[in-house]
Amino acid sequence: MEERPQALFNRGNFMMEEQNYAEALEIFRHIESSGLVSGPLFYNMGISHLYLDSLGKASFYFHKSTAYRETADRGQEGIAAVERLMRTRGTFIPQLPWYAFFDWFFFYMNHLAWIVWGLFLLNAGVLVLVAGWLYRPDRRIAIAGMAVAVAGIILIIASVSISIWANGYRQGVVVANNVPIQPQPDLIVDEDMTPDLAYEAYTVTLDQRKSNLHEDWVHIRLRNGVSGWIPESTVRLL
Amino acid sequence: MRSITKPADDLPSSSTPGESGQMLFAILFIALLPAAGLQSAHASDIRVSASVSSTHIAAGQQFTLTVEVQSREPRNVSNPELPELYGMQYLSSLPQTSSRYSLVDGIAQMTYRFNYTLLAMESGSYEIPSVYISVDDREYQTRPVYMRIRPSGDDSRPVTRRTRRPDMFLELELSEKRPIRGQQIVAEIVLYFRNTIEVNTFHVTEGWQTEGFWREDLNRSPTRRPESVILDGTPYRRAVLNRYALFPTRAGELTIPPFSIRASVRQSGRFRDDHSAFFDGFGQQRNVDLKTSPKLLRILVPPSPPSDGQLISALGQFHVERTLSQDVVKLGESVDVITEISGTGNLGLITRPVFEYPASFDTHRPREVIERNERSPQMSGSKQFRDVLIARNAGTFTIPDNTILVYDDARRRYERHILPELTIEVVRDPNARITIAQDHRIRLTPIRGSVTWTNAERPPVWFSWWFWFALVIPAGVFAYGLRVHQYQKKLSSDDSFSRRERAMDKATKLLKSTSRITGTKEIYGIIHKVLSNYIADRINLPNAGLSDRQIVEELRKKNVTQPVIRRVHVLLEKCATVRYTPYPSSRDLMTNLSEARRLISDLEAEI
Numbered sequence: 001m002e003e004r005p006q007a008l009f010n011r012g013n014f015m016m017e018e019q020n021y022a023e024a025l026e027i028f029r030h031i032e033s034s035g036l037v038s039g040p041l042f043y044n045m046g047i048s049h050l051y052l053d054s055l056g057k058a059s060f061y062f063h064k065s066t067a068y069r070e071t072a073d074r075g076q077e078g079i080a081a082v083e084r085l086m087r088t089r090g091t092f093i094p095q096l097p098w099y100a101f102f103d104w105f106f107f108y109m110n111h112l113a114w115i116v117w118g119l120f121l122l123n124a125g126v127l128v129l130v131a132g133w134l135y136r137p138d139r140r141i142a143i144a145g146m147a148v149a150v151a152g153i154i155l156i157i158a159s160v161s162i163s164i165w166a167n168g169y170r171q172g173v174v175v176a177n178n179v180p181i182q183p184q185p186d187l188i189v190d191e192d193m194t195p196d197l198a199y200e201a202y203t204v205t206l207d208q209r210k211s212n213l214h215e216d217w218v219h220i221r222l223r224n225g226v227s228g229w230i231p232e233s234t235v236r237l238l
Numbered sequence: 239m240r241s242i243t244k245p246a247d248d249l250p251s252s253s254t255p256g257e258s259g260q261m262l263f264a265i266l267f268i269a270l271l272p273a274a275g276l277q278s279a280h281a282s283d284i285r286v287s288a289s290v291s292s293t294h295i296a297a298g299q300q301f302t303l304t305v306e307v308q309s310r311e312p313r314n315v316s317n318p319e320l321p322e323l324y325g326m327q328y329l330s331s332l333p334q335t336s337s338r339y340s341l342v343d344g345i346a347q348m349t350y351r352f353n354y355t356l357l358a359m360e361s362g363s364y365e366i367p368s369v370y371i372s373v374d375d376r377e378y379q380t381r382p383v384y385m386r387i388r389p390s391g392d393d394s395r396p397v398t399r400r401t402r403r404p405d406m407f408l409e410l411e412l413s414e415k416r417p418i419r420g421q422q423i424v425a426e427i428v429l430y431f432r433n434t435i436e437v438n439t440f441h442v443t444e445g446w447q448t449e450g451f452w453r454e455d456l457n458r459s460p461t462r463r464p465e466s467v468i469l470d471g472t473p474y475r476r477a478v479l480n481r482y483a484l485f486p487t488r489a490g491e492l493t494i495p496p497f498s499i500r501a502s503v504r505q506s507g508r509f510r511d512d513h514s515a516f517f518d519g520f521g522q523q524r525n526v527d528l529k530t531s532p533k534l535l536r537i538l539v540p541p542s543p544p545s546d547g548q549l550i551s552a553l554g555q556f557h558v559e560r561t562l563s564q565d566v567v568k569l570g571e572s573v574d575v576i577t578e579i580s581g582t583g584n585l586g587l588i589t590r591p592v593f594e595y596p597a598s599f600d601t602h603r604p605r606e607v608i609e610r611n612e613r614s615p616q617m618s619g620s621k622q623f624r625d626v627l628i629a630r631n632a633g634t635f636t637i638p639d640n641t642i643l644v645y646d647d648a649r650r651r652y653e654r655h656i657l658p659e660l661t662i663e664v665v666r667d668p669n670a671r672i673t674i675a676q677d678h679r680i681r682l683t684p685i686r687g688s689v690t691w692t693n694a695e696r697p698p699v700w701f702s703w704w705f706w707f708a709l710v711i712p713a714g715v716f717a718y719g720l721r722v723h724q725y726q727k728k729l730s731s732d733d734s735f736s737r738r739e740r741a742m743d744k745a746t747k748l749l750k751s752t753s754r755i756t757g758t759k760e761i762y763g764i765i766h767k768v769l770s771n772y773i774a775d776r777i778n779l780p781n782a783g784l785s786d787r788q789i790v791e792e793l794r795k796k797n798v799t800q801p802v803i804r805r806v807h808v809l810l811e812k813c814a815t816v817r818y819t820p821y822p823s824s825r826d827l828m829t830n831l832s833e834a835r836r837l838i839s840d841l842e843a844e845i
Contacts, residue, residue: 039689052631234572
């Protein structure tokens with residue numbers, strides 16, 4: 001099936017109109033595996049999974065579509081739809097403010113934009129500083145330029161540091177239901193102990209450094225702060 | 239050394255309880271035929287055996303008689319009835335008793351053991367008669383044990399025929415001589431030592447690199463106590479130090495390298511013999527380095543498998559079973575297809591069986607768990623493959639049957655394990671009040687039309703050129719600005735630096751101004767002034783009151799080269815003397831002006 005992604009995308013959309021969501025997903029997955037992606041592709045995959053009652057994967061693709069300007073708002077609508085369904089099923093958990101703050105730093109801060117702002121301030125500050133020294137010698141101009149440049153440097157260092165720190169964490173979506181969250185990997189949890197459970201469409205923060213130590217298991221933290229280990233196969237990384 | 243392992247049940251004399259009244263038993267046998275099945279089931283479960291630690295022993299030496307009862311479940315076992323002995327005697331009629339419960343390949347086994355210490359009295363061939371033992375109020379008997387007692391200090395075999403062995407040596411003993419690829423070989427590192435030697439401790443001196451073999455450590459299996467053996471007529475103690483399971487990973491000739499240990503030993507016997515080469519003093523403790531001989535094995539290729547099954551590289555005695563974690567699952571829930579391979583063999587090398595699953599299931603990366611039976615003297619246990627399936631549609635689905643091929647190394651043939659088909663019922667969650675299909679509040683419409691395609695991979699920002707460009711540019715501008723700023727600052731604050739830096743400009747400007755002057759003598763005066771002022775500025779001298787001689791002297795102090803000094807001296811003198819010349823030549827003037835420019839340029843490089 002060697003075709004242009006747009007042609008395949010159109011065919012997938014046709015399958016969606018025919019309510020053949022499984023076939024549509026097959027086509028969309030083929031495009032995704034070719035390495036070419038787009039916001040509408042992820043958004044339509046999210047809808048297809050939603051109609052196949054796979055809330056986890058629907059949420060996963062809606063989250064992915066929010067990274068594109070043209071589908072950012074629609075993606076948020078999709079996530080809201082999934083959350084509505086989770087509420088009706090009694091599996092929705094609200095996010096604690098402290099973890100919301102960390103999630104913003106890790107995943108929503110847009111480290112690149114802050115780095116670009118830092119570079120802009122640095123360049124502007126240096127130009128003002130040099131002008132204050134050479135072309136229009138004025139101590140106040142030079143100090144102002146230096147302050148702006150230092151602010152730019154601080155912003156760059158902070159943004160790059162947070163970006164590197166955030167690289168140790170990934171956001172993921174749970175794609176299976178009733179997954180016991182275990183205190184240790186490879187541990188058989190007694191059901192009588194009623195362990196915390198992860199449900200489909202839970203967005204989780206995954207600690208990559210810890211997860212790399214155990215094959216097939218990942219260390220996650222839920223939005224309500226509950227953390228532990230679940231099988232790697234039950235999470236899709238954003 | 240175990241001399242008899244055959245259970246008493248196999249013998250006609252021990253297949254029924256008691257010995258008397260065989261005729262009566264024959265009649266009773268017919269009468270009680272319905273009960274015979276029960277009795278035989280009871281009897282087949284119990285194995286009774288007797289063994290001695292050594293069947294060849296010298297008079298005066300001690301040895302152990304072991305009576306063992308094995309059963310699949312706990313039994314009421316009484317002490318054995320000891321037979322009368324000839325040529326030997328019991329040192330104590332009370333046995334050392336032990337009982338052990340083990341689970342091997344999923345089969346429970348209870349072992350009761352009675353150890354009696356005996357003393358060999360007279361030389362000759364003797365028989366230890368059957369030992370009677372009562373198990374659950376039924377009587378069983380062992381087979382007789384035959385043994386030979388030689389005179390004390392005498393060896394029955396001629397010395398010439400005997401292989402001379404050292405007092406202590408290390409041997410690698412393998413369970414298989416001609417293994418096939420992937421077959422389990424139990425390798426035991428065995429220490430043989432004479433009775434006069436005490437082994438206190440030992441440690442492995444070199445890592446054992448068994449290239450070509452996948453190795454598993456079996457040292458957690460129960461340790462055996464040293465036992466007495468006779469090697470070429472010489473009594474030795476035999477102790478298994480380490481035990482490994484080796485699995486050849488390729489066919490052909492493979493060599494097992496030597497295994498090296500260092501043992502701390504002591505000569506403790508009442509006598510010493512000719513072979514006591516390790517010691518130079520009675521009772522002295524020594525460290526002895528020992529190693530096994532390398533062993534060459536010819537690994538055979540397994541026969542071609544039949545085509546009607548799936549190979550999973552299993553080799554040994556295995557049982558294969560496939561089950562579901564649950565038969566009924568809710569939509570969206572995961573269900574595990576558990577394939578368990580249990581038994582003895584190459585557990586670690588077994589690969590995951592591949593099954594066909596209905597398209598309505600999402601399959602995820604399977605999990606793999608090995609549970610080893612640590613107490614087993616060989617590699618045994620179970621390996622579980624759990625395929626995680628997530629149901630996406632409600633309904634009843636079937637996973638088709640499958641045949642797994644396992645090569646049984648004992649029977650030397652492939653065994654077929656048929657896994658029956660499995661049925662999964664996927665139901666909608668009754669607790670979910672609403673499903674997607676019924677939820678009309680969802681108003682999400684797919685995006686159609688032309689879209690912009692991008693590459694999925696987005697490299698980090700520090701891999702982009704503009705990031706580094708935007709960092710380098712301000713750094714360069716800053717460095718340039720700082721340098722210029724500092725230069726300007728020094729020019730305004732340091733007079734001597736300022737005079738020195740501006741001397742050239744000042745001199746060039748004055749020399750250019752001569753073009754507007756017509757008087758030749760005046761021009762010579764300017765050349766003199768330019769040259770003397772330039773030198774004064776460069777070497778920080780006062781501009782006024784300097785004689786030509788002083789200027790030349792200062793140049794000498796600054797190590798200016800002699801030809802340049804001479805040229806300066808000549809030009810200054812010319813400027814001084816030309817005032818007294820009535821009509822100085824204008825050609826000379828031009829030459830001297832050029833000389834003044836050259837001199838300033840030359841002096842710039844030297845002072």
